[in-house]
Amino acid sequence: MATRGLFISFEGIDGAGKSSHIEPLADAFRAQGRTVARTREPGGTELAESLRELLLNRTMDALTEALLVFAARRDHICQVIAPALARGEVVLCDRFTDATFAYQGAGRGFSLETLSLLERMVQTGIAVEPDLMLEPDLTLWFDVAPAVAAERLALARAPDRFEAQDAAFFERVAQGYAARAQAAPERFVRIDGAQSRHAVWQQLTNALVRRGWLAIMVAANGGPK
Numbered sequence: 001m002a003t004r005g006l007f008i009s010f011e012g013i014d015g016a017g018k019s020s021h022i023e024p025l026a027d028a029f030r031a032q033g034r035t036v037a038r039t040r041e042p043g044g045t046e047l048a049e050s051l052r053e054l055l056l057n058r059t060m061d062a063l064t065e066a067l068l069v070f071a072a073r074r075d076h077i078c079q080v081i082a083p084a085l086a087r088g089e090v091v092l093c094d095r096f097t098d099a100t101f102a103y104q105g106a107g108r109g110f111s112l113e114t115l116s117l118l119e120r121m122v123q124t125g126i127a128v129e130p131d132l133m134l135e136p137d138l139t140l141w142f143d144v145a146p147a148v149a150a151e152r153l154a155l156a157r158a159p160d161r162f163e164a165q166d167a168a169f170f171e172r173v174a175q176g177y178a179a180r181a182q183a184a185p186e187r188f189v190r191i192d193g194a195q196s197r198h199a200v201w202q203q204l205t206n207a208l209v210r211r212g213w214l215a216i217m218v219a220a221n222g223g224p225k
């Protein structure tokens with residue numbers, strides 16, 4: 001039987017710098033001969049990308065939002081994440097369930113108990129490990145002050161429905177991430193996202209080198225351009 005692959009999620013408030021580091025990390029794993037599934041949430045399948053369009057652009061209440069996020073996640077897990085892990089691949093996922101606890105939970109104020117219930121329903125009963133709740137092996141949390149992230153985004157693109165939220169919303173989301181990190185310190189690695197791209201790359205590759213997942217030489221030669 002093939003060894004289960006590696007599941008790494010990237011988290012942080014909008015503009016924290018996650019996406020800029022995913023492709024360079026995918027290249028680093030490829031340089032070591034690994035097959036990489038690079039994906040994102042909400043999204044990653046045709047169905048989930050359709051739900052993403054709705055989530056990012058249409059007005060809806062908090063329960064509808066939470067249910068759509070988890071519906072997209074279930075399809076994404078079944079179609080993409082679980083099969084890739086079963087093939088022994090490295091899955092690099094731009095956001096996963098920590099985002100739901102941070103945005104829908106801390107940001108919108110939706111019940112954390114209900115989110116935990118949905119998390120268990122959606123992330124168990126997966127063919128490879130039916131009794132286990134699927135979770136990332138590692139979560140790279142790009143921690144950045146909302147004011148810094150907002151400044152970066154203002155220079156980068158027009159805001160979607162989440163990015164258009166006020167500073168207080170992002171303060172709550174940031175606190176939501178901090179609470180998730182505190183509750184699962186063995187899974188989370190905090191990256192100081194306010195530093196330069198090079199320094200951020202060094203922090204995240206150090207975490208992978210420490211775990212024996214990335215060779216020092218590969219880490220040293222890569223990074224965002």
Ligand SMILES: Nc1ncnc2c1ncn2[C@@H]1O[C@H](COP(=O)(O)OP(=O)(O)OP(=O)(O)O)[C@@H](O)[C@H]1O
Nearest residue numbers: 013014015016017018019020152156195196197200
């Ligand atoms: N360390 C950094 N220092 C300065 N600017 C950065 C840094 N990292 C990324 N940026 C810039 O900040 C902007 C947002 O970066 P990026 O898209 O990677 O963030 P993100 O966390 O993926 O955001 P979102 O979740 O909203 O997609 C981009 O213009 C990017 O070039």
Ligand SMILES: Cc1cn([C@H]2C[C@H](O)[C@@H](COP(=O)(O)O)O2)c(=O)[nH]c1=O
Nearest residue numbers: 014041042069095096099100103162163
């Ligand atoms: C997975 C997930 C995402 N969101 C929000 C967070 C972001 O604002 C958008 C995705 O946009 P990105 O540019 O790809 O980061 O969706 C959320 O509210 N809840 C979730 O579970």
